[in-house]
Amino acid sequence: MNPLPFPVPKDLAEAARIQKEMRERVIVAGDPVPVRYVAGLDASHPTRFSRQQGLSVAVAVLWDRQEQRVVEVAQAVLDAEKLFPYVPGFLSFREAPSYLAAVARLSRPPELLLVDGQGIAHPRGLGIAAHLGVHLDLPAIGVAKSLLYGKPQGQLPAEAGSAIPLLDRWGQPMGYIYRSRTGVQPLYVSPGHRVGLVESLEFVRSLPTKVRLPEPLRIAHIEAGKARRRSAEG
DNA sequence: GCGACAG
DNA sequence: ATCTTGTCGC
Numbered sequence: 030m031n032p033l034p035f036p037v038p039k040d041l042a043e044a045a046r047i048q049k050e051m052r053e054r055v056i057v058a059g060d061p062v063p064v065r066y067v068a069g070l071d072a073s074h075p076t077r078f079s080r081q082q083g084l085s086v087a088v089a090v091l092w093d094r095q096e097q098r099v100v101e102v103a104q105a106v107l108d109a110e111k112l113f114p115y116v117p118g119f120l121s122f123r124e125a126p127s128y129l130a131a132v133a134r135l136s137r138p139p140e141l142l143l144v145d146g147q148g149i150a151h152p153r154g155l156g157i158a159a160h161l162g163v164h165l166d167l168p169a170i171g172v173a174k175s176l177l178y179g180k181p182q183g184q185l186p187a188e189a190g191s192a193i194p195l196l197d198r199w200g201q202p203m204g205y206i207y208r209s210r211t212g213v214q215p216l217y218v219s220p221g222h223r224v225g226l227v228e229s230l231e232f233v234r235s236l237p238t239k240v241r242l243p244e245p246l247r248i249a250h251i252e253a254g255k256a257r258r259r260s261a262e263g
Numbered sequence: 264g265c266g267a268c269a270g
Numbered sequence: 271a272t273c274t275t276g277t278c279g280c
Contacts, residue, residue: 061274071270072270072271074271074272074274075271075272076271076272076273085271115269115270115271116268117267117268117269117270118268120269120270121269124270132270136268145269145270146269146270147269151269152268156269157269157270169264171269173269174268174269174270175268175269175270176268177267177268177269178267178268180268212280215268216270234264234266254272
C-alpha cells in the first residue's frame with residue numbers, strides 16, 4: 030500500500046494555500062480511548078555548521094498501550110535540507126515526507142499518530158500533526174515542546190497533570206498547555222485530526238510519562254538521535 | 264513597522 | 271533541531 034504523494038510546494042505562498050485547503054478537512058472530534066497501537070514520531074537533523082554534514086533521520090516508534098511498551102521502531106533517512114527549509118509555521122513540508130516513509134515501514138499501521146509538533150494550534154490551523162492526520166486519514170495528536178501560536182488562558186499551575194486552554198485569535202480554545210510533571214517546562218497539546226479537543230489532552234494524560242515527554246515520544250526522540258549519529262559515520 | 268516564530 | 275561534561279539544585 031503506497032501512501033498518496035506528499036506535495037512539496039515551490040514557495041511559502043503555495044504552502045500556505047495548501048495548508049488552508051487541508052485545514053478544511055480536519056475533523057476535531059473523536060475519542061481515541063480504545064486505541065491500542067500508537068506511533069510516536071520524531072526526527073533528528075544534522076547541524077548546518079559543524080563537522081559532520083550527515084542526513085536527517087525520522088523515527089516511528091510503535092507503542093502498545095495495552096502492554097505499555099515499544100513493540101517496533103522504524104526509521105527513514107532523508108536529506109530534509111533539500112526538501113524544504115525550516116520556516117516556523119511550515120514545518121510539515123520539511124519533516125512530514127520522512128515521517129510518512131517511517132510509518133510506511135512499520136509492520137502494521139498505527140491507529141493514532143503522536144507527533145512532535147503542533148496539531149491545530151497553528152496560525153492556519155494545520156500544524157504537522159494535523160497535516161499528517163489528514164494526509165493519512167488517521168487520528169493524530171500534536172505534542173510540542175514550545176509555543177508556536179496562541180495565548181494561554183490564565184496561569185498554568187505547578188502541579189503535575191495541570192492544564193490550561195490555549196486560545197486562538199478569536200479567543201477560542203484550540204489546545205492546551207499541559208504540565209506533565211512537576212518542575213518541568215510544559216507541553217503544548219492540540220488535536221491533529223479525528224480527535225476532540227478535550228480528548229486530545231485526556232489521551233496524552235493516559236500515556237506513561239517518566240520525565241517530560243510521554244514515553245512514545247521520548248523514546249522516538251532518543252532513537253532518532255542515535256540513528257542519525259550512527260548513519261553519520263561508518 | 265515591530266514582535267513572534269513547532270523542529 | 272544541534273554543539274556538549276560536569277555540575278548546581280531539589
